[in-house]
Amino acid sequence: MKFPVIFFFFAASALCFQGAPAPAGDLSPETVVAEIDGRKITVGELRNFMSMLPPQLQQSALRDRKAILQNYALVLRLSALAEEAKLDQQSPYREMLLASRRNMLANAQIGDMMNRFSITPEEERKRYELSRDRYTQVKVKVIYIPFLANPEAHAAAQGKKSLDEAAAKAKALKLAAEARAGADFVELVRKHSEDEASLKKDGDFGVIRRSDSVPDAIRTAVFQLKSGEITDPVRQPNGFYVFRCEEISLRPIEEVRGEVAEEARQAKLREWIEGITRSLSVKFENEAFFASPSSPVAPPGGPRRQP
Numbered sequence: 105m106k107f108p109v110i111f112f113f114f115a116a117s118a119l120c121f122q123g124a125p126a127p128a129g130d131l132s133p134e135t136v137v138a139e140i141d142g143r144k145i146t147v148g149e150l151r152n153f154m155s156m157l158p159p160q161l162q163q164s165a166l167r168d169r170k171a172i173l174q175n176y177a178l179v180l181r182l183s184a185l186a187e188e189a190k191l192d193q194q195s196p197y198r199e200m201l202l203a204s205r206r207n208m209l210a211n212a213q214i215g216d217m218m219n220r221f222s223i224t225p226e227e228e229r230k231r232y233e234l235s236r237d238r239y240t241q242v243k244v245k246v247i248y249i250p251f252l253a254n255p256e257a258h259a260a261a262q263g264k265k266s267l268d269e270a271a272a273k274a275k276a277l278k279l280a281a282e283a284r285a286g287a288d289f290v291e292l293v294r295k296h297s298e299d300e301a302s303l304k305k306d307g308d309f310g311v312i313r314r315s316d317s318v319p320d321a322i323r324t325a326v327f328q329l330k331s332g333e334i335t336d337p338v339r340q341p342n343g344f345y346v347f348r349c350e351e352i353s354l355r356p357i358e359e360v361r362g363e364v365a366e367e368a369r370q371a372k373l374r375e376w377i378e379g380i381t382r383s384l385s386v387k388f389e390n391e392a393f394f395a396s397p398s399s400p401v402a403p404p405g406g407p408r409r410q411p
Contacts, residue, residue: 140177221369231368232357239360242326243351245307248299249276250343276337276344283334289348
C-alpha cells in the first residue's frame, strides 16, 4: 500500500527547503516550541517525528525546522481525519496497523535484550579465541601485470607497448613460477610490476584483513597462503596480481575489542532467540497449504486493483 500524498510532501521538503540551518540550541525535550490546532508541540515530540524520517529528509528537516513542522501538522490533521472516518477499524488498514505494531514491538524487544547483555572479560577473550580466523591478517607483496582490450590502439596513441589479456596472463604465470622456483620476488617486482604505488615500496601491498573491502578473488587467494607462498595470478578487470605472503598475524584484542564485544552480544542474542523459537507451539492444520507452492496470498478484504 502506498501513500503518495504524504511522500510527496516529505519529498518536496527535501528538495525545496535548502536554507541556512536553524540554530540547534540546547533546549530540553519538554520545551514548547510551537502550537498546532491549539495543541502545544514540544522539542521532544518534534524530534521524535524527525527521527522517523528517512536520513535524507532528516537533513532537510535540520535546514528548515519550520517546514518540517508544517509537514507534521499535515500528518496530524490527516491522521485525525482518518480516525474520524474510522479507517483504522477497516480492512486493510486495521490489519496493517496491527502488523506494524507487532513488528515494532518485536524489534523493540530484540533491541532491549541486546542492550541488556553484558560481556565479561572472560567472555570477550573466549569469543576472540573462537574467532581467530576472523581477526587474522596477511601482509603481502604484489606483482601487477595489466592488460588492455585493444593494446595495439593504445600503443599507437601512447607510444608504449601493452599486453592483451592472454599475454598478460602468460606473463603473470611465468613470474609466479619463477618466484616459486626461488627467484628474488623484489627483483621481479622491480623489473615487471606496473602498480606504481607498491612498486615504490618494492611491492609492499600492505596488510589485508578479512573485513577489508577487497575483491573476493583477492581475499580468497591471499588467505589460503602460508608465509612465503605465492598465489596463482588473480584476475581483476584490468590486470593480473601475483601475491607473496610476507607475514600472517593476529590483530591484537585491544584493536578489535569493540568488534569482539558486539559479536559476543550477537551470539547471546541468537541463543536467546533460538530459545524463544524452541518454546513456540506451532501446529499446521492444513498440510496442503504449506506443502504446495502457492500464488501470493490475497490481502485481507480480497484482491484489490493496483493504484
